[in-house]
Amino acid sequence: MSTIDLQAKIPNNVSLADNRQLQRALEHWQPAFLRWWDEMGPSDFKAKDVYLRTAVGVDASGWAQYGYTPMPDYRWGIFLADQQPDRKIGFGDHMGQDAWQEVPGEFRSTFRRLIVTQGDTEPASVEQQRLLGHTAPSLYDLRNLFQVNVEEGRHLWAMVYLLHAYFGRDGREEAEELLERHSGDPDKPRILGTFNEPMDNWLSFFMFTYFTDRDGKFQLKSFAESAFDPLARTCQFMLTEEAHHMFVGETGVAHLLPVVGVQFLHHFQRAPDDAADAGAIDLPTIQKFMNFWFTSSLDLFGSEASSNAANYFSNGLKARPDEAKFADHVEADTTMTIQVPDGQGGVKDESIAVRNGINEITRLEYAKDCNIGVTRWNMMVKRAGVAFELKLPSTRFRRSVGAWAGTHTDPQGQPITAAEFEARKGEWLPSEDDVRFVKSLMQRVTEPGKMAAWIAPPDRGINAQPVEYEYVKL
């Protein structure tokens, strides 16, 4: 098992102290990271004690410890899952060969690009969530926000470690640029679309942690299979932390539903005059936010047919998530069917090589996983006696990347004209009024155990603490 040095300037389990050059390079990057955290991380709250979980090992039985920590003192660090001796490559053209401990020259720039794309999302999400602390509906939620933020910071460290350790000067330059692009910056935006979307309310935060962090889960699972062993081990450990982020999203939405049940029984449409008194986010509005964040996250899987994805798979860079559950790990001459626009306002089937369809296979697995929580939410809605069903839209709806980009469909995925989409988009996607309404409910609550009126308390607290625990000492 790897040795963990938590007291080092950069906590790690990669024997950093034995590699002075790498240690110096990372120590050189550290002040830039701290400056970035100070300027772009959670605004204010710096000196406050937060009940945080800190990774202290990579052992499933006891990998984290909880305690009050001001965020600047959180031990961001580098943790890789333990190395499996004699690990073999499990897919693609190099299947059965030894996993790589170094990056082969011919795949160097592709690996670097993928690691940079992954790394870019981590600080991006922290930037998006920067101001949410000011409108947190409870100390419990505030703490969850900060937990997610510090762990995204740690994931950034993990990617920067890979860039510094395996990609020389290019890697160091890329690591610096990870702190120079910013979410929503018109000149230097983040790489992927979703990470430039504004997130100025907690409904969006819950949808993001449910839908977009779940893209993270699937991408990390694909990397956890990588032939490049240090990348696989890094992502295996990141997945441990990711589960909590999706929990925050799923339970966050679930906590809205009892309030909807009580206040909106049989009243699904929000009348403009009710808004101020209602104190709850109605189900059609929840549906619209879900449509927005789910479809934005669908784009994160790339094109349905992608030669990039085929190359990643063939060359052992990235597999399908949970590759072991597929029967054929080489997919040399296999084909699959995807749906594409037929150019005449309809849909047609197209046969493509499975290798080219890896993004679509992953996206459909993702959509299936998204549905699990939606089904749970619907059970709650039903139990409250409200006749409304939340539904994920079609994977063809509102796409900006891939075969359906530039086309228009309704949420069921039926092609429609641009004019019809324009006329009806207010029924399907959050309008400015919807966002204004949701934001109007976002009042800060700071008394332990109390919740804003629009959200119900959780069933239980964090780490067996009571719900009324002082999760953040303000």
Ligand code: BYC
């Ligand atoms: N926005 O062949 P295509 C997470 C680009 S989330 C803008 O269709 P490919 C987290 C694409 O880069 C997980 N651009 O796609 C969650 C390519 O550009 P280049 C993040 C996009 O390459 C919450 C071009 O379009 N990790 O961890 O097969 C909080 C043609 O692309 C988008 C990763 O994404 C988009 N949505 O696959 C915190 C894993 N989609 O290369 C964290 C690393 C595509 O021609 N990335 N493009 O300039 C990848 O594996 C791949 O880059 C993608 C795209 C799956 C994203």
